[in-house]
Amino acid sequence: MKKCRVLAVFPLALLILLALLPMAFAEENSTPADTTPEIKDQNPETGEPIVDTTTETEIATMYNGIGAKVRLLQLEKSILGAILRGEKVIEFIKENYAEEDTNGLEAIIAELKLLKEEVAAVQPKANDENTVKQFVDLKNDARSLVKQFRETAKEILKDTNKSELAKKFKEIDWSDYNKLQEQIVSLIREYNAQRLEEFFSKLEAKRSELIEKVRNGEMKMNEVTQEIRKMMAGIAPLQRKKGFLGLNEMNARQRVFQHASVLATKEKFLERRIERLNGRLERVREKAMELRIDANRLRNWIQERISNPKARPFRPGVVRGTIGSGMR
Amino acid sequence: MKTLTIAIVAIVLVLAAISVWYLMQMSNPTTPTGTEQGLSEEEENRILSEFNNTLINEDSGVEIGEII
Numbered sequence: 001m002k003k004c005r006v007l008a009v010f011p012l013a014l015l016i017l018l019a020l021l022p023m024a025f026a027e028e029n030s031t032p033a034d035t036t037p038e039i040k041d042q043n044p045e046t047g048e049p050i051v052d053t054t055t056e057t058e059i060a061t062m063y064n065g066i067g068a069k070v071r072l073l074q075l076e077k078s079i080l081g082a083i084l085r086g087e088k089v090i091e092f093i094k095e096n097y098a099e100e101d102t103n104g105l106e107a108i109i110a111e112l113k114l115l116k117e118e119v120a121a122v123q124p125k126a127n128d129e130n131t132v133k134q135f136v137d138l139k140n141d142a143r144s145l146v147k148q149f150r151e152t153a154k155e156i157l158k159d160t161n162k163s164e165l166a167k168k169f170k171e172i173d174w175s176d177y178n179k180l181q182e183q184i185v186s187l188i189r190e191y192n193a194q195r196l197e198e199f200f201s202k203l204e205a206k207r208s209e210l211i212e213k214v215r216n217g218e219m220k221m222n223e224v225t226q227e228i229r230k231m232m233a234g235i236a237p238l239q240r241k242k243g244f245l246g247l248n249e250m251n252a253r254q255r256v257f258q259h260a261s262v263l264a265t266k267e268k269f270l271e272r273r274i275e276r277l278n279g280r281l282e283r284v285r286e287k288a289m290e291l292r293i294d295a296n297r298l299r300n301w302i303q304e305r306i307s308n309p310k311a312r313p314f315r316p317g318v319v320r321g322t323i324g325s326g327m328r
Numbered sequence: 329m330k331t332l333t334i335a336i337v338a339i340v341l342v343l344a345a346i347s348v349w350y351l352m353q354m355s356n357p358t359t360p361t362g363t364e365q366g367l368s369e370e371e372e373n374r375i376l377s378e379f380n381n382t383l384i385n386e387d388s389g390v391e392i393g394e395i396i
Contacts, residue, residue: 054391060382067384074390082395089396142392153396165396188384195383221383228376237366244367244375251378 040269044309045144051262060258065126066191077180079116082146084172089153092168100156104313107301108149110293114280132261152313189217202246277306
């Protein structure tokens with residue numbers, strides 16, 4: 001009788017154990033990441049997200065090496081555009097508001113020039129969180145500097161007719177900017193062609209003619225999308241399903257990279273900012289001559305930004321309340 | 329007595345087999361359930377649109393805000 005009871009209890013215990021096993025598995029998969037380090041979402045200088053939705057989209061393309069290069073060149077181009085316009089704004093102020101102090105604005109433009117060099121020095125790698133971190137950090141710096149310039153210049157130019165400034169912008173020599181744009185367009189075409197090659201290989205279909213058209217810029221992306229739709233309609237269901245599942249896998253890999261990179265960039269963002277500004281500070285002495293700016297003036301401006309993320313360029317006679325310190 | 333033991337062992341074996349199958353399903357959630365069927369139009373559109381979003385428009389740029 002005793003033996004019989006043992007025999008009955010044993011399978012029951014086994015049964016309970018087996019029933020609990022899947023739950024243990026599920027538990028393991030959904031365990032929240034308790035060890036996640038503290039993550040900052042906002043750039044203290046601008047009050048904007050460190051990674052906004054547009055930047056997230058930009059990051060996704062950096063899974064590919066050419067995509068990463070494109071994003072860095074696009075950032076460099078935007079900074080160059082800001083420098084060219086900024087210099088004309090300063091000239092305009094000097095010509096029309098001679099009593100105004102433009103030292104602060106000049107310091108911002110000088111720092112933007114240093115920033116542009118830093119962007120150009122990044123060696124982009126495919127599927128590399130470090131490249132993304134550098135891109136996001138430098139983009140945040142650019143946004144901060146442009147915002148600081150805009151707010152300071154707007155105070156001076158509040159009574160200015162915009163068309164007068166637009167006339168000044170017509171004097172800008174855009175040749176370097178246009179060269180960068182040409183380089184970017186050619187890389188974008190190569191990037192899109194490579195993505196399409198991957199796509200068609202998932203479908204086990206050859207579309208070399210279409211890919212070449214994209215590579216040569218003879219076909220725009222909206223036309224390509226239409227072509228893809230037409231092509232998909234003519235494919236056998238099984239091959240079509242296989243192709244879509246392959247494409248889904250390709251998308252998923254990129255999504256995982258994007259998500260991980262976004263988290264990595266937010267982590268230790270502030271520490272990296274201080275390190276970067278200190279590095280820039282060290283380069284000021286050797287670069288001041290080239291940038292045609294007083295080294296001490298630029299050093300003071302960067303030092304001020306290190307100690308106060310909301311620093312604004314100092315303008316004599318302007319009371320700014322709590323952000324009144326700035327450059328001296 | 330012997331019959332009871334055999335019955336219990338048989339039940340345990342069946343339950344164990346069911347549990348193993350269940351665990352395998354859990355560890356491989358992406359296994360398609362209808363391998364012969366294609367994906368729904370909605371799913372195909374979602375995949376295609378996600379792919380399109382990863383292509384870069386020639387007119388696009390990295391926004392850093394207006395200088396003035």
